[in-house]
Amino acid sequence: MREHDFEYDRDSDLPARAKRRRRGRFDDEPAPERRGRLTEEARVRLAAARADALDAEELPEAADRWSTWGDGDQGPLPRPDWVITELGAVDHELGTVKTGKEADVQLVRRSLPGTDRVSLLAAKRYRSNDHRMFHRDAGYLEGRRMRKSREMRAVATRSSFGRNLIAEQWAVAEFAALSRLWTVGAPVPYPVQRNGTELLLEFLGEQDGSAAPRLSQLRPEGAQLRRLWFELVDALHVLASLGLTHGDLSAYNLLVHRDRLVLIDLPQVVDLVANPRGMDYLVRDVRNITTWFTSRGLPTGLADAEELVSELRAEAGMA
Template sequence: MREHDTYGPATMRRGRRKFDDDESDFLKRGRLEPALQEDPDRPEVGDNWSSWDGALHGPEPRPDWVRTEHAAVDSELGVLKTGKEADVYLVRRWLPATGQSSMIAAKRYRDGEHRMFHRDAGYLEGRRVRRSREMRAMSNRTSFGKELIAGQWAAAEFDALGRLWQVGQESGLIRVPYPVQLLGTEVMLEFVGDWETGEAAPRLAQVRAEAEQLDDLWAQMADALSVLARAQVAHGDLSPYNTLVHDGRLVLIDLPQIVDVVANPRGAEFIARDVTNVANWFRARGVAVDAEGLIERLLFEAGLR
């Protein structure tokens, strides 16, 4: 047996091992600083610095109210909406030096362990990612795959809002919230409502309107559906509950499941379902609606007829 392989008193150093804090002047030269109670990088006011830097930004030209300054801060004001796929928070982004501010809806998609994915399959048909490993993960609904899907939904909504917002600026036939930025699985978009009180615009389902206004809102809905069809997409989940009414205008929201009606083999079905969902609501309130005729027109405009 080699000498250094022996275990026992002969190989152990007698006495107590000496540590750094045995030095008599340890307390003088090694005193620990008290723990910081606050993050030194946090702003003096607001909750956090603006997350604009490093995010993907909305289309240009941007509205004047969009705060792009590095000195801006974000203050979270409360929850606007909770859902199975995402929660929406009201955020004020403002410049402490000038008081200039904007009101933003921060839509935060749930992570792979907390989202409901039972509806994903039909909407995701026609969407592709480049790597086969990622496609397999998404198809098998692994934890990694669910995270990819969450990211896809956020990116799809951000892209759709950007395209439709630009079309709306040019044509005036469709209105959606301006997409401010995309960072991970969080989409920040224009808050549609009263910026002074923080009260969100009502959903179409909550509106109590006279016959003339209902006729006008149906005409706006038909125009918006036509814009979508000519872009060869369908909302995918259109209803009176994800359409807002603000200053007499319809505003389409909740677009993560937007469907490419050409690439998706069920594209025509999604167009018909969107029309039927909203047409039934208007018809129940006395509006003369030709849903079948509108569906045929939209299918033609989308190139499916």
């Protein structure tokens, strides 16, 4: 099932980090940083009030806000050179990249006034009170623990406070997953920072703001189809080596950026051991994606769902 089992020539110029894998599992999900029953909306209001009080200097013309780099969790080391960490940087909202049931993605340009340093970011903002329930959240939340019993009760009852917690937990979970996967060389966007329910991620696209296409938008054939398949298999093995599966894998959650496959939308990443339904999610992930590839012409002998599940189980130490 792995690429080296077939006569197939592919590029070998993957970055060195993509060759490193580290084993281990999440011992616990990171908990949102909060005190008492402060809601996310209250935190935003307090942060805005603090910013108004401390920042006497006006924003540069056309900027929407000062950089939020110093206000939340920051991405893993080593950071790419394009990440702007100066607190004097400003953000410009450029428009919507994607709208979804649980989150919207906006294009943000971060720049450092007086220099030519500019980076494009994807701002993924999770909703809370807008939606009473997150899409199939109950199954994904199994095996995730919160540190405070009152927070667990709020989540279970889906109170207003609980829904805010769920929104922040999704952001926390996705940021933690992306940080860990980036570190071991998985093909994921670099997670720049998390502040509350907002994630700032590497924008996968072009400098003119056009986003990389989803796999579902493409019609790869022949050698390209095979290469993308093997890249996906490699990525799934990286996840399995950490005891994880994507949890909602489909051609809609894969980007093709400059001819390379990239995994996106990982808030629901599933721990195969801690989640009682972990293997069910793994099987579903594999079946969904093998069905897509075989429907596009990939030989079933190459995209064998049962064989790939067995490989991933062995990689995860669950054979």
